[in-house]
Amino acid sequence: MVKTPLYPDYKTVANLLKILEGTCVQDFKDSWNTIWSLRGTPQNTVNWKDPDTWIKERLNKTDKEIALKIWNESGKSINPRYTRGTQFLMNGYGLIKDVKGEYQLTEKGKVFISGQENKIVRDIDIEEGLIQVLLQLSIIKKGKRSDFLEDWGKYLESNSNVKKDSTTKDYLRRRLVNLVARGYTKMEGNIYSITEEGFKYLDTITNKDSNTTLRKKTELSRLVENFITEQRQQLRSFLENNEPYQFEHIIKDLLSSMGYEEVEVTSPANDKGVDVTGVSQNGITTVKEVIQVKRNTKSNIQRPILDGLRGSLHRFEAFQGTIITLSDFSKGAKEAAFETGAAPMTLINGEKLIDLLIEYKIGIKPNHFSYYIVDEKYFSTEEEENIE
Numbered sequence: 001m002v003k004t005p006l007y008p009d010y011k012t013v014a015n016l017l018k019i020l021e022g023t024c025v026q027d028f029k030d031s032w033n034t035i036w037s038l039r040g041t042p043q044n045t046v047n048w049k050d051p052d053t054w055i056k057e058r059l060n061k062t063d064k065e066i067a068l069k070i071w072n073e074s075g076k077s078i079n080p081r082y083t084r085g086t087q088f089l090m091n092g093y094g095l096i097k098d099v100k101g102e103y104q105l106t107e108k109g110k111v112f113i114s115g116q117e118n119k120i121v122r123d124i125d126i127e128e129g130l131i132q133v134l135l136q137l138s139i140i141k142k143g144k145r146s147d148f149l150e151d152w153g154k155y156l157e158s159n160s161n162v163k164k165d166s167t168t169k170d171y172l173r174r175r176l177v178n179l180v181a182r183g184y185t186k187m188e189g190n191i192y193s194i195t196e197e198g199f200k201y202l203d204t205i206t207n208k209d210s211n212t213t214l215r216k217k218t219e220l221s222r223l224v225e226n227f228i229t230e231q232r233q234q235l236r237s238f239l240e241n242n243e244p245y246q247f248e249h250i251i252k253d254l255l256s257s258m259g260y261e262e263v264e265v266t267s268p269a270n271d272k273g274v275d276v277t278g279v280s281q282n283g284i285t286t287v288k289e290v291i292q293v294k295r296n297t298k299s300n301i302q303r304p305i306l307d308g309l310r311g312s313l314h315r316f317e318a319f320q321g322t323i324i325t326l327s328d329f330s331k332g333a334k335e336a337a338f339e340t341g342a343a344p345m346t347l348i349n350g351e352k353l354i355d356l357l358i359e360y361k362i363g364i365k366p367n368h369f370s371y372y373i374v375d376e377k378y379f380s381t382e383e384e385e386n387i388e
Helices: 010-020 025-037 051-058 061-073 084-092 107-112 119-127 130-140 145-159 165-181 196-208 212-241 244-257 303-316 331-337 350-359 376-380
Strands: 096-099 102-105 185-188 191-194 261-265 276-282 285-294 320-325 345-348
Touching: 010 061, 010 084, 010 107, 010 165, 025 061, 025 102, 051 061, 102 107, 107 119, 119 130, 119 196, 130 145, 130 165, 130 185, 130 191, 130 196, 130 212, 145 165, 165 185, 191 196, 212 350, 244 261, 244 276, 244 285, 244 350, 285 303, 303 320, 303 331, 303 345, 320 350, 331 345, 345 350
Parallel strands: 285 320, 320 345
Antiparallel strands: 096 102, 185 191, 261 276, 276 285
16 A cells, blocks of 8 residues: 655665664654744745754754754754655654664664665565556656656555545655666656666566566566567658658658648758748747758768758748757757857757657557456455444
């Protein structure tokens, strides 16, 4: 059952467990309650960013000692104000206990802090939905949080008491942060993807777990991922082998699907380095754009190509330009695209182009299938009948 809010990263959990061992339970609780009581109001907010300052200004005696102990012994990595999620996890999974008034690690707690991968960590990952997140990432390969929020929400419906959309989103975001910190996923901009280490960990979980449904679900997701990869490669192959003029018409169809208006392929005899033109809506402003299509797959597009297109903008009364290629762009071209004071230029390489074609369904036919998993908890839940 997914139950832990404010989900922490495991390095923080392990550090706090080590720090609290041998600490007076009541002293820690009193210190935490004091800190939490100083929340402030919307009109008079409280800044918690600098523990070196606020601990000395706002706390006294034992409360201060406990807060400084956490802050200093963690190497100033654990802000004593933000430990609720960590407390939820270590108490919820019995990693620490009260022994004669002092915190002591349980056997589970000792195993948890023993390394990144161990039975307790794996059990928590399965219970808290982190394995579900990895499974989803292994299926979609890469995407924004919104791309797999729907499936995550359905998972929480069956495996948690979470009801609010805002909570669903926060649970997903924090679990992704945890997985990124452990190297199982990576984040580039706002795009998440599963790493090789993530795939290995997923295999470890499903191979050791007796739940054959989970293992088969992983295998199914991997088959889907491999099939999608093959289709991307096939789409790229078709693009590489198209006639240049036909390739330009594919770009025309893409731009039209993206909402461009008045999209036209220029005459091959007099294109002045421009292959397609179109009009886009940028806020309340209508912008004319010129597009140069370089199907070239042998080498990166160099800066002179970009400079040449930028120099042709005035001939088409255009405000900005775009270069689309199946290859990539040199460092100089990328830097020139953002040159201060110059007309804006957009660069779309092969991978981005294929992403756009798939997103706007150009040259592909989307197919969807559904599968069902037996709800074991439904059959294991005992309900009392009212007998009169």
